[in-house]
Amino acid sequence: MNASHSRLNPFFLMLDPEVVITAMESSTALRSLRQHICRPLDKPLIPKTHTIDRIALREYDALIDEETFMDTGADAYVQAQPALQHTH
DSSP: OOHHHHHHOHHHHTTOHHHHHHHHHTOHHHHTSOOOOOOTTSSOSSOOOOHHHHHHHHHHHHHHHHSOOOOOSHHHHHHHOHHHHTTO
C-alpha cells in the first residue's frame, strides 16, 4: 500500500495512532476551527415542578392506584378463538 492510500485508510491509521495525533496537532485546518465549549447542564431548559404540581401528581397517582383492575378481554378472545383454547 503506498503512502497516499495508507494516509486515507482509517483502518491503517488505527495501527499507528501517534501519526494521527501528530497530524492533528500540526493541522492548520483544525486549528482554524472555532472552538466553542457547550455546557448543556449550565442552564436547565426544563422548568422545575412546583409543589402544587407535585401534589396534583401524587393525588392523580393515588386515584389510579385505588382503581380496580380492568379486564383486558383476553379471556373472551381466547374463548372466541377455538384454536387458542388448546394453548392456554
